[in-house]
Amino acid sequence: MPGDADETIEVPLYDVAHGRAGDKGNRCNMSLIPYRPELYPVLAEQVTEARVLALFAHRGATRCTRHDLPKLHAFNFVVDDVLEGGVNGSLNLDGHGKTHSFRLLGLTVRVPRALLEG
Secondary structure (H helix, E strand, C coil), rough: CCCCCCCCCEEEEHHHHHEEEECCCCEEEEEEEEHHHHHHHHHHHHHHHHHHHHHHHHCCCCCEEEEEEECCCCEEEEEEEECCCCCCCCCCCCCCCHHHHHHHCCEEEEEHHHHHCC
């Protein structure tokens, strides 16, 4: 029924969160910060290490570690072997961390419609 309090909707992460990224060698470090603290547990459940690793598998990523920062309502993802050797070692013109945060924000998540309103 429309307007159900439990109704969820699928949205890209960029609709409910923002992120930053950096790089060090062949490792990418990405933050994920929901716009509303109430979204933190929703994202914690859906944006898993396995899901982020799969997102970057085509780039050769071998490991993803998620660091939960509950007091900040944020996450930090560290993805290994994703930068084709790193900025100084890669022939890729834009293979460093900054570009990868937007790829992360393209993941879709299901969130309660009530948290999208207002």
